[in-house]
Amino acid sequence: MSEKTIKELAEELNVSKQTVQYHIKFLPTNYTTKNDKNIIMINAKGQAYIKGKVRKKTDKKTNKQIDKETPNYTTKENEYLYLELVK
Known part of the structure; x- marks a missing residue:
């Protein structure tokens, strides 16, 4: 795995x-560098860290991936609000 830009990783x-x-x-400074054009480059360790943090879910209606984590709702009202959000 080579270094990637923010755009490439996104x-x-x-x-x-x-x-x-x-x-x-939140990355340690040694996980990123800047190239000669002053563009941030993310090394393999940084990429692995970010991939681990980004939790993808699939919306079953649209089959699109969502990068939001499911919050821990304790009431029916909050659960309803969350379901309305992901529609």
């Missing part, structure tokens, strides 16, 4: 660039 994971940027904030 496309591979089928998530937005902002999602990848969010997870980069």
Whole structure:
């Protein structure tokens, strides 16, 4: 696995660039570098970390992948709100 840009990793994971940027904030500094054009490059360890953090779910109605984690709702009302969100 070679180094990838934020855009390349986002496309591979089928998530937005902002999602990848969010997870980069929590990476150790040695998991990323900048190339000669000042573009952030993510090494293999960083890519593995981000892939582990991005949990993909499939919406059965549209068969699209969603990168949101399922929250732990304790009431029926909150459960209903969540189901409305993922429609």
